[in-house]
Amino acid sequence: MSRLAALALVALTWFIVPAHAQERALGSPDEPKTCLNCHDTPDVTGVLHGAHMVKADARTKVSDEGCQNCHGDSRAHAARPADGQARPKPAVVFAGAAASPVADRNKACTGCHEGGAVMHWQGSQHENADLACTSCHSSHKTQDPMLVKTAQAFVCFSCHAEQRAAAVKPSHHPVTEGIMTCSDCHNPMGSPTLHMLKGTTLNETCYACHDEKRGPFLWEHAPAAEDCSICHTPHGSIQTTLLKQRQPYLCENCHDSSLHNSQPFSGNSLPGRPGAARQMILNGCANCHSQVHGSNHPSGVRLGR
Ligand code: HEC
Ligand code: HEC
Ligand code: HEC
Ligand code: HEC
Ligand code: HEC
Ligand code: HEC
Ligand code: HEC
Ligand code: HEC
Ligand code: HEC
Ligand code: HEC
Structure with a gap:
């Protein structure tokens, strides 16, 4: 009987040890490649080509925090979940059913982006309307559509039907043609001017x-x-x-x-x-x-x- 118990113990450790080894092999949650072990799909890897994954740029905090620079504490998520437990979520989830509250998602971005073009975000019409930064920006696309002349307006049109209708009238600024953008006249992150216009007045x-x-x-x-x-x-x-x-x-x-x-x-x-x-x-x-x-x-x- 005791020999059988010993055998069972050996068998058990034989199953457990590789599991631990597997977990360790995934590596530190501060390393992007740890996450990429499980998230190696094109809808995620686009971010590797953008400004946020440049290790040499200390402002991105990638070399210290990896993907947690935006997703927040993801240690429990990246580790093996306890038996029978669901995998905990990263601290900040930006999309899908499990998305974090808008304020938390925005805090993740404004932690690094407060000045410049984003200076007037607080109190802007878009902030008041409960938009997230990521209602417009797509961080995982190889190129953020907000910065692509031919793509930007179509994201705006998804909410602004009146402007979509106006843009196809015979006389219009060449926005849908990709020559101009909405953001040539507006700062959608907010501005002190009425209608979030870019100039200090409409005429300017x-x-x-x-x-x-x-x-x-x-x-x-x-x-x-x-x-x-x-x-x-x-x-x-x-x-x-x-x-x-x-x-x-x-x-x-x-x-x-x-x-x-x-x-x-x-x-x-x-x-x-x-x-x-x-x-x-x-x-x-x-x-x-x-x-x-x-x-x-x-x-x-x-x-x-
Ligand atoms: C061992 C595999 C594994 C590793 C490592 C891993 N993830 Fe995940 N991740 C998953 C799985 C599986 C899901 C699917 C969502 C679920 O049902 O939990 C997921 C979902 C997510 C989601 C979406 C959450 C949701 O519910 O929609 C985000 C964001 C995410 N992971 C980020 C990360 C980040 C950042 C890292 C690195 C710090 C990481 N993951 C490491 C397996 C992993
Ligand atoms: C850890 C700091 C950090 C966080 C968090 C962060 N960013 Fe950035 N972001 C940067 C840096 C650094 C740049 C590069 C700026 C430059 O080159 O002048 C950048 C650039 C950008 C750019 C323009 C350049 C480009 O090519 O994409 C956009 C748009 C942007 N960030 C949006 C966001 C959004 C939206 C979020 C939240 C989901 C976010 N950022 C979170 C640091 C951060
Ligand atoms: C309504 C859509 C929209 C929302 C919401 C939005 N942005 Fe933007 N963002 C844009 C557009 C459009 C541009 C391009 C501006 C331009 O062409 O000058 C931009 C540009 C940027 C840039 C680059 C600025 C530069 O100087 O190159 C950063 C950084 C940025 N946004 C961060 C944020 C953050 C952080 C939030 C949330 C607090 C946010 N955005 C919310 C539409 C949006
Ligand atoms: C600039 C901030 C930022 C960085 C850096 C970032 N993410 Fe994300 N992540 C987002 C946003 C925003 C979304 C929501 C989808 C979108 O806008 O593209 C997201 C979505 C995800 C999802 C869910 C995909 C889905 O829609 O089901 C996964 C998984 C994920 N990120 C993993 C990662 C991994 C892995 C890294 C590092 C290699 C990383 N993220 C780096 C902002 C970021
Ligand atoms: C065929 C050319 C012509 C057309 C078309 C025309 N105008 Fe004139 N307009 C003039 C001339 C010439 C004067 C100067 C008359 C004068 O000094 O007695 C003038 C004067 C004026 C003045 C100044 C009156 C004043 O008190 O000094 C106004 C205002 C004006 N026009 C408005 C209009 C409007 C509005 C229309 C369209 C309904 C119009 N014009 C169409 C030629 C034209
Ligand atoms: C970023 C540059 C830019 C800004 C800012 C701008 N425009 Fe234009 N505008 C253009 C271009 C480009 C055209 C098209 C010229 C062409 O087709 O030859 C144009 C054409 C026009 C036309 C003639 C349209 C037609 O059908 O012939 C009018 C009127 C006009 N703009 C008024 C305005 C007014 C009013 C504002 C301020 C609210 C403004 N524009 C701001 C670039 C701009
Ligand atoms: C040539 C400059 C210019 C361009 C390009 C432009 N806008 Fe505007 N927009 C304005 C001005 C000026 C106003 C102020 C209201 C007015 O005079 O109609 C305005 C007002 C608005 C308003 C407030 C509602 C209203 O009509 O009063 C919305 C929403 C809007 N713009 C969205 C957009 C979107 C979305 C795009 C891109 C498809 C865009 N705008 C492109 C100049 C511009
Ligand atoms: C997710 C939906 C959504 C997207 C995407 C969006 N907006 Fe808006 N926008 C709103 C809402 C909601 C308001 C506030 C209610 C209103 O005034 O229509 C608003 C308000 C505005 C206003 C001010 C209106 C005023 O009366 O002063 C402007 C200008 C504007 N948006 C431009 C843009 C531009 C430019 C883009 C693309 C870069 C954009 N929006 C993308 C939902 C959106
Ligand atoms: C009193 C009415 C009125 C006001 C105010 C006005 N415009 Fe015009 N604009 C016109 C008329 C009428 C035309 C067409 C002229 C023609 O058919 O010869 C025109 C044509 C234009 C054109 C295209 C032809 C050209 O002359 O280049 C542009 C661009 C333009 N306006 C820009 C502006 C700007 C910018 C402002 C503000 C500084 C402005 N307009 C204010 C009446 C006005
Ligand atoms: C919003 C009101 C408004 C509109 C619309 C308007 N005007 Fe005027 N216009 C004025 C004012 C105010 C003056 C200056 C009158 C004065 O100094 O006595 C003026 C002056 C003029 C003058 C010069 C008169 C003089 O005594 O030298 C002419 C010509 C003129 N307008 C033509 C036009 C034409 C053509 C249009 C249409 C394209 C037009 N206006 C639209 C308000 C307007």
């Missing part, structure tokens, strides 16, 4: 590219100096040149028609008719007042040249 945002509209002009047009969005919509329009309304109505929001005849669709507006209003040819006030943004011509007083 536009001047970054349309500098010729800045002036100063000898003959200024008050609304253009004040706010481009009085006449233009930034995301897309069925009118030409991103106008909010067609002429002459656009102009007649402010200018009354007592000076010019402005009944565009009456017979009177046709050339050759008695009393025809030459001002209404093609309905375009800007045909004559071509410098609607301001003029520097000595005789540009009526914004005509």
